[in-house]
Amino acid sequence: MRRLKLLALASAAAFTASAAQSAPATTWAYSAKTGVGASYEAYVDGAYKAGGKTGAVSKVWFSIADGVLTETMYGLIHEAQIKQMRIAVETTTGLAVEGADTTSKTEYLHLDGMGRPLSPAYKITTTDKQGRFVIEKRIFTDPDRNSLFVRVTVKALKGAVTPTLVLEPHMANTGGGDTGAASAAALTAFEGKAFLSLKGTKPFAKASASVLKDNDALLSLKAATASAKGAIVLTGQLPTVAKEATFDFAIGFGPDAKAADATVAATLKTGYAEVLARYNGEGARVGWEDYLASLTELPRLREASEDGGKLVQASALMLKVQEDRTHAGALIASLSNPWGDTVDATQSSTGYKAVWPRDFYQCAMALAALGDKETPLAAFQYLPTVQVGAKTPGNTGDGGWFLQKSHVDGAPEWVGVQLDQTAMPIMLGWKLWKLGWLSDADLKTFYGKMLKPAADFLAKGGKVDLGWNHSTITPPFTQQERWEEQGGYSPSTTAAVIAGLVVAGDIAEAAGDTASAQTYRKTADDYSSKVEARMVTTKGAFGDGHYYLRLNSDQDPDNKSPVEERNGQAAVPEDQMLDAGFLELVRYGVRRADDPAVVATLPKLDDESMQDLHRVRYSFTFPGVEGSFPGWRRYGVDGYGEDIKSGANYGAGGKMAPGQRGRVWPIFTGERGHYELALAGVSGKPDATSIKRIRDTYVRAMELFANEGLLIPEQVWDGVGADSPHGYTRGEGTDSATPLAWSHAEYVKLLRSVSDGQVWDSYAPVKARFSR
Secondary structure (H helix, E strand, O other): HHHHHHHHHHHHHHHHHHOOOOOOOOEEEEEEEEEEEEOOOEEEEOEEEOOOOOOOOOOEEEEEEEEEEEEEEOOOOOEEEEEEEEEEEEEEOOEEEEEOEEEEEEEEEOOOOOOEEOOOOOOEEEEOOOOOOEEEEEEEOOOOOEEEEEEEEEOOOOOOOEEEEEEEEEEEEOOEOOOOOOOOOOOOEOOOOOOEEEEEOOOOOOOEEEEEEEEEOOOOHHHHHOEEEOOOEEEEEEEOOEEEEEEEEEEEEEHHHHHHHHHHHHHHOOOOHEEEEEEOOOOOOOOHHHHHHHHHHHHHHHHHHOOOOOOHHHHHHHHHOEEEEOOOOOOOOOOOOHHHHOOOOOOOOOOOOEEHHHHHHHHHHHHHHHOOOOHHHHHHHHHHEEEEOOOOOOOEEEOOEEEEEEOOOOOEEEOOOHHHHHHHHHHHHHHHHHHHHOOOOHHHHHHOOOOOHHHHHHHOOEEEOOOOOOEEEOOOHHHHHHOOOOOEEOHHHHHHHHHHHHHHHHHHHHHOOOHHHHHHHHHHHHHHOOHHHHHHEOOOOOOOEEEEEEOOOOOOOOOOOEOEEEOOOOOOEHHHEEEEHHHHHHOOOOOOOOOHHHHHHHHHHOOOOOOOOOOOOOEEEEOOOOOOOOEEEOOOOOOOOEEEEOOOOOOOOHHOOOOEEEEEEHHHHHHHHHHHHHHOOOOOOOOHHHHHHHHHHHHHHHHHHHHOOOOOOOOOOOOOOOOOOOOOOOEEEEEOEEEOOHHHHHHHHHHHHHHHOOOOOOOOHHHHHOOO
C-alpha cells in the first residue's frame, strides 16, 4: 500500500502540463519523438510478403519521446496498440517516474566507424534528477515476428531501488475499450482482433491492472486489480535492485491471445543478441545494413553534408521506416500524432500516420535521390490506391484527382481537392521514366489508368462529389493550397500544376496520344501566362508593394480581398499574408531564379523587422556553432502552433484560440537552399564558392534543427511569446510532429542538388519551355 500511495503522490508533478491544458480523458503521447523504428523488410516482386531474403514480414513500428517508449503500432502503420510504457522507480526517498522526474538521452545502438547510424535501434538513457538511479533501455523490433524487444538495465546510485513497468495500452488505435489482465507471467490486453502480450525472461514480482483515472496512469493504480476494462493501465513490478540489474522483455502482437503469446515467447527464446543482429543485418543476415548499402548515391550525399553524413544516413532510415509493411510504397507523413499529449484518444485517429500525395511525392523523390530504385517505383505503383475514381467508396463525381488524406489501404479520410497533389504523381512518374526505372511499357500502362485521368483533371477540372465535398473545380484555382487551409490561386500549387501538365505532355506523346499532349502543353502555357496577373500584387502593404501573394481568391491581386479565417487567426487582406510558396515556381522550372517578380518578393519575405504577426523569417544561433542560420514560418498570420499567450498546444481543449501561432519549419530552409542553388546556376554551373555558401548556410541549418536522435521536426521553437510547458530553447523541435518525413526528404534532396550542382526536382521540359 505504501508503494501505491507514493505513486499517487507523484502523479501530480508528473502530469502538471496535461492538467494545465485540460487534457481529455485519455490522450496520445508527446509528439516530439527522438526515435522511431521498424525492421527492414525486403520486397518480393515489389510487394511485402514472406519468402524473400528477409523472411517473414514484421509489421510493428515504435516511437520514443522524453526517454520512454511511446506510440507502438502493429498491423497497418497507423494502428497504434500502445500509448506509452514508462518505468516508475521507488527509492529510499520517494518515487520517481521516467519523463517527469528524469532527464533523457537518445543514442543509436549500431553505428559505423564514423559514428553514423546503421539501423533505427536505440539506446535510451534516463537519469533521475536527484541522482538516485540511471535506467538504460535498448529498443528495436524482431524482424521475423510481430514483436518489440526491450532490454532494461537499472543502476541504483543512492541505495536500493524497486522499478515497475507502467504500460498504457491503446489497443485498436483507441484509448478506451481495452480488456487487460496482469499476472506474474505476463501483462496482456486486447480489443477486437488486436492482442498484446508483454513478458520478460523472468516473472514479475507483482503485477496489476487498473482503469485509467483522470488521464493519470499512476493515480489509477490505487484501484489496481488482476484485470480491468476500458482505458486501462498495466504494471509489472521488477525485483529490487541493490546495484545493477538487467531485464529482457518482449511485447508480442497478434490477431488473438494465442498468437501474441507465441510471438513474444519466440522472440525471448531467440534472445537479445540474435534478434538485434538480424535487425541490423550483421554478417550474412539481411537487415538495415543491407538497405543502406543498396543506396548507390548515399556516399556522395554524405560528402555533401556538413556533419560527416550522420543526418543523411539517419534520414535514409527515417524515410524507409515510415512506409507501411502491408501496402508496399505507402509512404506516410510522420509516425506521430501532432500535439498528441493533449489530443483525445477515445476515438481512432491516424494523426500524421497517413498518406498525403504531396508529402508522399517529397519522400519518393528523396529516396530516388539516395539511389533507392525499388521504393520510389513501389510508391508510384501504389498511387492508384489513393486516386479518386469509380471504385472510390462514396464517389459519384468526376475522378482523376488524388485524395487529400487517406489510410494506407486507400480508405478516404479527408476529401478536399489540392491540385498539387494531383500534379505530383505525374511528376514522379516522369522522373522515374527518365531515370530508366519505369519502363516505356509500364509508363504507357500507367498513363491510361492513372496519369491521363490526373492530367485531364488538371487541364479541365470537374465536378467533385465525395463525402462533404460537392464542388466544381476549375484549375488552376485550387480548392485547397499546400497547407490545406485556403482556396484560390496559389503560386506553389500553380507551379506543380504547370510542371505536371508539361511532363504529362511528354508522357502522352510517348503513349501515342498526341492530341492530349498538345492540350496539356497548351493549358500549361495558358496557366503560366497568367501567373503574375493573378498572383503578384503591385499595390501591397509591404515595402514597395510589389510581391507574390501567398494566395489570391479571385482574378485581381490588388483588390485586398480578405483571406478566410483559419486556426484561430482573424482574416487579413490577402496582401498582408506572405509565404515562400512562389519559390516552387523556380524549383520546378516555371520561372527563372532571377525573375523580376521573384526577386522583388524576397526582401519582403526576409524582412525580420516586420511586425511579428506578418513576419515570416527568423534567424537562429546555436551554442558552440559560429554564425546565424535562417528559418521561415509557413506564412505570416499562421495559427498552426503553440499559443503565444499561454504556451499551450495547438487546439488545446478542442478549441481554436487567437493566440495560436505557427512556428518555423525546417522545410523552408531547404527550399531556400534550393532556390539559392538555382540562382547560382542561372548563367551556368554554380561555382565552388556558391556551393560552399549553400552548404554552410542551408545544409548546416537543417542539421542543427535535428534533435539528438537525428530526427528533423515539423516545427522548431522561435522564442516568440510565452514558453511552452516543455521549456523549449530556440531552434528546438516542438510538440507538432517529429520526425516529419518531408523535412528529412527536403534535406536529402538538398544534398543531392548540391552534389549534382543543380536542383534535383527541377523538370527539364518545364525549364526549357518557360525559364529560358
